[in-house]
Amino acid sequence: MIEPDQDALPETNDALIDLEAELRDSNVQEVLDKLDRELIGLKPVKTRIREIAALLLVDRMRRKFNLTSAAPTLHMCFTGNPGTGKTTVAMRMGEILKRLGYAREGHLVTVTRDDLVGQYIGHTAPKTKEVIKKAMGGVLFIDEAYYLYKPENERDYGAESIEILLQVMENNRDDLVVILAGYKDKMDKFFMSNPGMRSRIAHHVDFPDYRAEELLAIAKLMLASQNYRFSNEAEKAFAEYIPLRMKLEHFANARSIRNALDRARLRQANRLFARRGQALTKMDLMTIEPDDIRASRVFKEGALDLDGDEGANGTIPV
Secondary structure, three states: OOOOOHHOOOOOOOOOHHHHHHHHHOOHHHHHHHHHOOOOOOHHHHHHHHHHHHHHHHHHHHHOOOOOOOOOOOOOOEEEEOOOOHHHHHHHHHHHHHOOOOOOOOOOOEHHHHOOOOOOOOHHHHHHHHHHHOOOOOOOOOOOOOOHOOOOOOOOHHHHHHHHHHHHHHHOOOEEEEEEEOOOHHHHHHHOOHHHHHOOOOEEEEEEOOOHHHHHHHHHHHHHOOOEEEEHHHHHHHHHHHHHHHOOOOOOOOHHHHHHHHHHHHHHHHHHHHOOOOOOOOHHHEEEOOOHHHOOOOOOOOOOHOOOOOOOOOOOOO
């Protein structure tokens, strides 16, 4: 029997593609659902992450059909104030990349300028390369990335670190995703001074501040994750606390809420300890009461008139 000429066979274009099944098999939906549970609000951010996941999923399907194209550029910039979930999203992005085959490990390495830039000649290159080595196969998250560039200091070595990063971001796109993070205005200035870096960033994601009601929901999630709860009156007290704290300087969204809850837990523990000798219930150990919240200096008269964000003893009021 004569075998047909393979080159003469008609191209088949009727193969069916089930993207839903592909999404299910990749377990990416599990990561997206986890992101929804972990982070309150942030709808624009979650939408962008889902869009990137869809791009990678379709690209993976195209490769199965030998539909060749350039690998998508995945380096990103996350902008927003502290405590808006940038690190958490970067972590989940690493998981998505691994599950779709765009990262070998999918791990997250978080660094700042001090981890990359040396103090003397010949120190920066090995520091930067060591960090990159640790991050290969995953995600390198550079927080406050604009501090890498200090043009006012002629003896600064940050530019050397940037040059190494640029080379790696271009030549190792298939094995490393770099995410730059920081305040939006400062990142904009950084990119203006470093056009090479801007050209390598494909996705710019802005993280909005949380609203007061979202921060209350975040607080309840944080407590539940540690087997604590608000009493009804304590929840009302914390709902009053949040807008007062938001007016003070150095407010860091979810980070400030976490710190406030840590202080409330401290007050709860001292309140319960004062009752030693009395029987306590499991619910007593779990419940934050209004006094644990209202003891904060944020509620004290004149707290909002303080110079900056300091309390009576020079500490940030919580």
